[in-house]
Amino acid sequence: xxxxxxxxxxxxxxxxxxxxxxxxxxxxxxxxxxxxxxxxxxxxxxxxxxxxxxxxxxxxxxxxxxxxxxxxxxxxxxxxxxxxxxxxxxxxxxxxxxxxxxxxxxxxxxxxxxxxxxxxxxxxxxxxxxxxxxxxxxxxxxxxxxxxxxxxxxxxxxxxxxxxxxxxxxxxxxxxxxxxxxxxxxxxxxxxxxxxxxxxxxxxxxxxxxxxxxxxxxxxxxxxxxxxxxxxxxxxxxxxxxxxxxxxxxxxxxxxxxxxxxxxxxxxxxxxxxxxxxxxxxxxxxxxxxxxxxxxxxxxxxxxxxxxxxxxxxxxxxxxxxxxxxxxxxxxxxxxxxxxxxxxxxxxxxxxxxxxxxxxxxxxxxxxxxxxxxxxxxxxxxxxxxxxxxxxxxxxxx
Numbered sequence: 001x002x003x004x005x006x007x008x009x010x011x012x013x014x015x016x017x018x019x020x021x022x023x024x025x026x027x028x029x030x031x032x033x034x035x036x037x038x039x040x041x042x043x044x045x046x047x048x049x050x051x052x053x054x055x056x057x058x059x060x061x062x063x064x065x066x067x068x069x070x071x072x073x074x075x076x077x078x079x080x081x082x083x084x085x086x087x088x089x090x091x092x093x094x095x096x097x098x099x100x101x102x103x104x105x106x107x108x109x110x111x112x113x114x115x116x117x118x119x120x121x122x123x124x125x126x127x128x129x130x131x132x133x134x135x136x137x138x139x140x141x142x143x144x145x146x147x148x149x150x151x152x153x154x155x156x157x158x159x160x161x162x163x164x165x166x167x168x169x170x171x172x173x174x175x176x177x178x179x180x181x182x183x184x185x186x187x188x189x190x191x192x193x194x195x196x197x198x199x200x201x202x203x204x205x206x207x208x209x210x211x212x213x214x215x216x217x218x219x220x221x222x223x224x225x226x227x228x229x230x231x232x233x234x235x236x237x238x239x240x241x242x243x244x245x246x247x248x249x250x251x252x253x254x255x256x257x258x259x260x261x262x263x264x265x266x267x268x269x270x271x272x273x274x275x276x277x278x279x280x281x282x283x284x285x286x287x288x289x290x291x292x293x294x295x296x297x298x299x300x301x302x303x304x305x306x307x308x309x310x311x312x313x314x315x316x317x318x319x320x321x322x323x324x325x326x327x328x329x330x331x332x333x334x335x336x337x338x339x340x341x342x343x344x345x346x347x348x349x350x351x352x353x354x355x356x357x358x359x360x361x362x363x364x365x366x367x368x369x370x371x372x373x374x375x376x377x378x379x380x381x382x383x384x385x386x387x388x389x390x391x392x393x394x395x396x397x398x
Contacts (some may be wrong), residue, residue: 060073208282
C-alpha cells in the first residue's frame with residue numbers, strides 16, 4: 001500500500017479549515033490501508049486519535065505579516081525537509097500553503113522520488129498582494145514567485161475554488177492535472193445528530209456562534225458591531241467566538257464590556273464546535289468584499305450547515321447566492337447595517353422558520369468531504385500507477 005506524507009502548517013488538534021480538509025484526507029487514506037505520517041507546526045501529541053504518527057516541529061506562533069512570522073515560516077520549511085529525510089520510503093507527499101511549506105514538501109517528494117501534490121487551499125500571493133503595508137509590498141513579489149514555483153513543480157494541484165483552479169492551470173501552462181475540490185465538512189464530525197453544547201450561559205440565552213479563523217480577510221468584528229447595536233435596543237442573546245486569528249484580541253477586548261453576553265474561547269475540537277452549532281440560532285461566517293474572496297466557501301459556514309444550523313453570512317459572491325437560493329440561512333453584504341438587520345431577523349424568527357433537517361441534508365449532498373477525498377485518492381492512485389509503469393518520476397517543472 002502507498003505511504004503518504006502530509007505537510008501541514010496547521011493540523012490536529014488545531015481547529016480550522018486546514019485541519020478539516022487534511023483530516024478528512026488522512027482518514028480516507030487510512031481507510032484504504034495507506035500508511036500516513038504528518039509533519040506539522042501545530043503543538044500536540046505525537047500520535048493522533050487514529051494512531052497516525054505526527055512529527056511536530058516549530059511553526060508560526062503569530063498572526064498577520066511580520067518579520068518574526070516570516071522567520072518562523074522559513075524555520076518550518078527547513079524542519080520539514082530535515083524530518084522528511086529521516087522517514088522511510090514515501091510514495092506521495094501532500095503539502096498545503098503557504099508556498100514556502102509547499103515547496104519544502106515538494107522537495108521532500110523529489111528526494112523520495114514520490115508524487116508531489118500541492119493542496120492550493122488559498123493564494124498567499126493574492127492575500128499579501130491585497131495588503132497595503134510596507135512589509136507586504138516588499139515581500140509580495142517573492143511570495144508570488146514562490147507560489148508560482150510550487151504550482152509548477154507539483155505533479156498534481158488540488159484547488160478549492162474555480163478561481164484558484166484557473167490560476168493553477170495558467171501557472172502550469174494549461175496543464176489539466178488541477179483537481180477542483182471545494183471546501184466541505186467531515187460529516188462524521190459535523191452532523192445534525194449528536195449532543196448539544198453546554199453553552200456559557202447555561203441555556204438561559206439564545207446564542208449565535210462563530211467558530212474558526214478571525215483573520216483579516218474574514219472581518220469577524222462585523223458581528224460584534226451588529227450585536228452591540230441589538231443589545232442597546234434591549235435584545236438579550238449571547239455571541240460565542242471560538243477560534244483564533246488576528247482580530248481575536250480586539251474582539252476579546254470588546255467582549256470584556258459586554259456584561260458576559262459575548263465570550264471568546266480557544267479553538268475547540270470538531271465535536272465541540274458541532275455541538276455548539278446544533279444549539280445555536282445561527283452560525284456566523286464572514287468574508288470581506290475583496291476580489292480574492294468572491295468565490296470562497298468558508299469552512300465554518302459549511303460546518304454550520306452540516307449541523308443543520310442556518311448560517312448568517314456577511315459577504316458576497318457565489319456562496320452568498322447559494323445560501324439565499326437554497327434557504328441555508330441569510331446572506332448580506334459585509335457591513336454593520338445589513339448584518340444588524342439580518343441578525344435581528346434570525347433572533348426573532350419563529351420556531352420552524354428554518355428547516356434544519358433540510359439544511360443538513362443539503363450538506364450531505366453537496367459538502368461531503370469524505371466523498372471528495374475518495375475522488376482525490378483515486379486520482380493519486382492512478383498517477384502512482386502511471387509513474388510505476390514508466391519507471392520514473394514526472395518531468396521536473398523548473
